[in-house]
Amino acid sequence: DTGVSQDPRHKITKRGQNVTFRCDPISEHNRLYWYRQTLGQGPEFLTYFQNEAQLEKSRLLSDRFSAERPKGSFSTLEIQRTEQGDSAMYLCASSPMGLTGELFFGEGSRLTVL
Amino acid sequence: QKEVEQDPGPLSVPEGAIVSLNCTYSNSAFQYFMWYRQYSRKGPELLMYTYSSGNKEDGRFTAQVDKSSKYISLFIRDSQPSDSATYLCAMKTNFGNEKLTFGTGTRLTIIP
Numbered sequence: 001d002t003g004v005s006q007d008p009r010h011k012i013t014k015r016g017q018n019v020t021f022r023c024d025p026i027s028e029h030n031r032l033y034w035y036r037q038t039l040g041q042g043p044e045f046l047t048y049f050q051n052e053a054q055l056e057k058s059r060l061l062s063d064r065f066s067a068e069r070p071k072g073s074f075s076t077l078e079i080q081r082t083e084q085g086d087s088a089m090y091l092c093a094s095s096p097m098g099l100t101g102e103l104f105f106g107e108g109s110r111l112t113v114l
Numbered sequence: 115q116k117e118v119e120q121d122p123g124p125l126s127v128p129e130g131a132i133v134s135l136n137c138t139y140s141n142s143a144f145q146y147f148m149w150y151r152q153y154s155r156k157g158p159e160l161l162m163y164t165y166s167s168g169n170k171e172d173g174r175f176t177a178q179v180d181k182s183s184k185y186i187s188l189f190i191r192d193s194q195p196s197d198s199a200t201y202l203c204a205m206k207t208n209f210g211n212e213k214l215t216f217g218t219g220t221r222l223t224i225i226p
Contacts, residue, residue: 004157031212033212035214040122040218040219041218041219042118042120042202042204042216042217042218042219043158043202043214043216044216045213045214045215048212048213055212056211056212056213058213091157091158093157100146100206100209100210100212101146101148101163101204101206101214102148102160102163103158103160103214104159104160105157105158105159106157107155107156107157108156108157
């Protein structure tokens, strides 16, 4: 078990471009989460999957953001028409069923929008 | 006003000192309380987990929750340079609502 894996670790893009991040959770974990963290702030909840079902979305997740977990394994987070305000660390976490609040985070994907 | 307030620090203490970190919150529905540790350029890792009020001890770490005051604390005894990190408090409401609400984090440095 290698933990939660995120790719890419760092993405630099120009304003208006689309970007996609991938997260591979710990294999036996049913739940998968996306959080966003900006400098000097704590992580902010974006969305949550249980298996392939997206059960909760934050109002922070505007129409430009979409997340999928098609087969209940890996997940992708796509940001369309990026804005400078999207620059942040995008954190993925997973947890097994039966535990609540005990998240296992990846190392994050840092997005810089120029 | 944020739901969870945490002093961002930075906090610097000498090695071996007792460290006290704390958070206040406004949402009385919070029932689960966590402390995560985050090293620079890494994801957070769970340090302590408490349900409802009371104390929990794990080695050099003690977590306290006072729901009547809406106040939680983390104490670190015999602090080590390896404890230097950002400490994030996190909270959630009932089982089934899986959204965690984090504080801003307190940046801690232990001076050898």
